[in-house]
Every structure is written in structure tokens, then in C-alpha cells.
Amino acid sequence: MDKDKRKYNLLVIEDNPGDLVLVEEYLDEHILDPKITNAENFKEAKDILVTRKQTFDVILLDLSLPDKNGEELVREMLLISAEIPIIILTGYTDMPFSVRSIQLGISDYLVKDILSPLALYQSILHNIDRKKFITDLKQSKKRYNDLFQLSPQPMWVYDTETLKFLDVNESAVNEYGYSLEEFLEMTVTELFPKEKLHILLEHLKKVQGSKDSYRSLFGQHQLKNGKIIDVEVHSKPLMLDDKKSQVVLANNVTERTLYIKAIEDQNEKLQEIAWIQSHIVRAPLARLMGLMNLIKDDIPSFTEDQSFYLNEILNSANELDSIIKEISLQASEVKIEND
Template identity: 45%
Template structure:
């Protein structure tokens, strides 16, 4: 039978030499590259955990001199970190097993039922469980970093009660509430009364379509009473074994105000363009007509004073029009727009 080539260092905390030898035989039968340490007491086990470069698995007898049961497990866990612990005991007490397993140990084995295959499977399961938990912890940390360090306000809320479950620092800074205040509020509390209907419509739409991503632009109320316009992006995520909603809020108040200014100035620019194409055309047409008369061979010199007067009149009209265009253009504050 081929052995598992997985390199392992195993600490067996067992004060019964016969049980230790049996466990050692089982391990050597299943693993090809393995180091096994034995400690008979709690104090010796702690020294080994502290001094060993690496321990992959701890096999722990549930009864040691002067320490046993749940108290023993708690004490070992204070020093073992994330090393998987497999409990070994001669007692078939279901209540005890449930209690010990609830403390976070990897497995609970009855000594009389252990054989090489059972022990091997328990060790492999414990290592895979550790790897899975470490992966979850890394994912959780990545999420926490993205959530807490985001420059955009973010929060989690309960889909049923709409209560805030958690908010990041950016939300606290933007909205002015403390974390404790947020957790005593619902998402309705940051909405003006006139926005409640649109909020209900949006929530109903998100539920019916199970929608993700952009939810729309809404009005929110800060603690100071100021109203802001925000773009809302949201999606469902699992949080503490429950499906909740994650929200990102992007303040677009200045952006919308800027767009309004642009639109208003565009209207003004259209008015100016209309002036250029219509109002200017009248005096310009008179000037061109007078020039055409002067160029005619049949031009009567006695009409010259009148024509010059008309030229001057048309010139003054055009000057007034140009001045008016320049004045209106300055009011648009185009330089301010370009700098913004």
C-alpha cells in the first residue's frame, strides 16, 4: 500500500505510552514523510508548541495529569493558534463530544474505534478544514479592507428591517452620524419625507428583479439637515450567515449642479447664436446694400450724405449688438467652467 507523501509534523499529547505507540504505528503506516513528537503533560506540550518551528496537527488526549476536559482544550488553544486539534478520548460521551467540538477543535475520536484509516482521514480532513478557514479569513479580510478603506460611503443593511448593520468610515464622515447612531437607524432615516415613495419603489424593484449594480440617483439627508444627491449601487452579499444588502453611495451633488449650470449656459449660448444669425443680419444687409449702390455707375452723388448717414447708423447698431454679445458672454463665466 502506498503512503501519503505529505510532509507532516505531529505533536501527540498523550501520557499513556501504550496509546502513544499505537498512534505512532498508525501514522507511520499512512504517512511517508512524518515527524512525531510526544509530550505527556500540559506544561511539556506548551514548551514544545513554543519551541517547534512548525506543528501541523495536535493529537490531544482529553485527560492529562492535573488538567482535563474543556479546561484542557481551552488552555491548549491559548497557545496552539490555528493548529488543528484532534481530540482522543476513551469516553463515548455524546454531550461531551458536542461541547468540545463547539470549542473549535477539528475532530473528536474514540480511542477504541481508531484505526489507521480513521486517523488518516481525520488528519486530512482537519488540514483541509484549516486551509478552507484560512481562505475564508483572507476573503473576509479583503472584504473588510475594501469596505473600511473605501473613499466612498458604504454600508450594509438588513433587507427585512432596513436597519443599518455596518457602515464604513467614509459614510460616518459624509453623513455625520457615529457608528452607534447608524446602528440605531434604518435607511429610511437618511431620506427626506418626500423621498419615501421613491425609496419604496426602488426597494420593490430590487426585490422583484433581484437587481445588482446601479439603483438610481436619490436624495439623502445628512445629520446636519443638508440634502445631497447620491448615485446608489447595491448588491446582495452574505454577512454573518445571512443575506444582506451592500450599498455604495456616490455624492453627485456638485456634479448635478455643474450640469445644470452647463445646461443654462448652453441655452444662453443658443440665444447669442440666434442674435448673431438674425439681429446682426439686418444692419449688415443695409451696409452691403449701400456698398452695392455706391459701386453702381449710375450712383447719384447727391445721395452720398444720406448713404453715409445710413452706414453710420448701421455701424452703430452693429457696435451695440457686438457689445451686448460680449457682455452676455462674460456673464457665462466660461473661464470658470474651463477651470472646473
């Protein structure tokens, strides 16, 4: 049988030399080269873990040590183990205590009399994998929490069934004026002005009936002080504590909305200016040009100087007319882009 070639670093806390040899033999059957450190009592184990700060993949713990035993030993070991999985190896079958040990935080409880090499090996593998899973889960939660709490934008998580807030970041507390405790007593519907609530309800229907994982909504929220703000909301499904939830990021776009409105007003004014230039300003100029042409046609002869002045006036009028046309055209085509 091929042995496991991975490097296992194990702390065996056992004061009985015979039991220690038995554990070493069992480990040797499935692991090629286990690194075993032995502590014969709690004091020595504490020195290894706390003073020397050695780390291990698993701790194998005998419940009856010369200086400590039973539940007291379990509690003390959990305090100094630095979350290293602890597997109890005991010669006593005590079902209530085994259950109690698991509840306290012990990873596994094995009875020496019925222990086998395979059972010990599988327990070690299972608890190493379990610790890795828990570590990864904690890191994942920390990354989520960092992203959530450090976001400069308001964020919250709500239950998709009850619509109650499950978590709210500090930015949302600062933006909306509600305390965290107040938020957790509210539902997301309470952020919407009554006359705008239908927008949220329609959005929620779309979210529930859609396969899209990412949704956006533009609407209005009401702050605790009654102020209405324009918001752009983005949401995504999330499982939080086994609850179907939505994580939401809300962006206050009130200033952007005002900016867009100002641009729209400016565009309207430019359109108005273009119309004034093309209809009102050009009207007297057109009449002036017509009169100049009539004068030119009705008077059969001009002196050379008079003809020169008349032609210069007409040329200037035509040039001014071309300039007005060009300004009007450019003003009518102006489009100010906004982000």
C-alpha cells in the same frame, strides 16, 4: 493500498509509550511519511509551541497528562495552540465532556478503545481541511472588511427584507453625520427626503424583480443636519451572516450636478448670444448694406475716389456680415462635454 504522500507535521502529546506506538502505527497505515513530534506532558508541549514556536498541521492530545488533565488541560492547550486543530485521544468515554470540549474549541474527540487507523486518518484530513476553510473565510472577511472600511466613499450593507442597516463604514458616518449606532437603528428609507422616497421604492421593486446583480440609482439623500445632497448609488447582492443583503456604495455628486447645471446655463447663454448676433446685430448691418447698394444704383456717376470709398465700405460690410455669420454658427454648435 497507496499511502498519502503529502507531508503531515503532527504533534502527539502523549505520556504513555504504548499508546504513542499505537498512534504511530495507525498513522503509518495511511500516511507514507508522517513527521511526528512527541511531548510527554503539558510543560514540554508548551515549550514546543510557545518557546520554540513550532507549527503543526494537527495536535493529537491525550487528556491525562502527568502535569495537567481534563478541562484545565483543554483550556490551556487552546490558549497556546495558535489555532492548530486539536484532536483529543482519550481512553475514557465521557459524552458530556466530549460535547463540552467541542464547545470550548476542540476539533474532534476520539476514544482510543474504538479508534481505527482509518478513523484517525479521516479525522486528521477533515480537521486540516476545516482549518483551511476557516482560514480562507477569515481572510475573505478581512478583505471585505478592508475594502469596506477603507473605502473613501460611503458604503453600507442593508437587509433586503427589513431595509435595516447591517453595517456602515466610517466614510458614511462622516458624510451623513449619523453615528454607527444611529445608522444601525435606521432603515435606508430614512436617508431619502419624503418627496423623493418614491424613487427608492420603485428602485427596490426593480432590484427584487431583476436578475441583474449590479444596480445603479441617481437620487437625493438627506443628511442628519437636513442638508440635501445629490447621490449616485451603486448596489450589489451580498450574503451577510446568512441574510440576503445589498452592499451599497454612495457617491456624493452634488458638486458635479452643480457643474453640469453651470454648463447647461452657459450653453443657453451661448445660444442666446448666437441668436442675438444672427438677428439683432446683423439687422442694422443688413440695412446699411442695402442703403449702400441703393446709393450706388441711384447716383449715376461717382468720382473715382467716391467709387473707391463706396466699394470699400460695401466690402467691409460684407466681410463683417460673413464674420458675424461664422461666429453665430460656431456659437450655436458649441457643446461643452461633462464627465
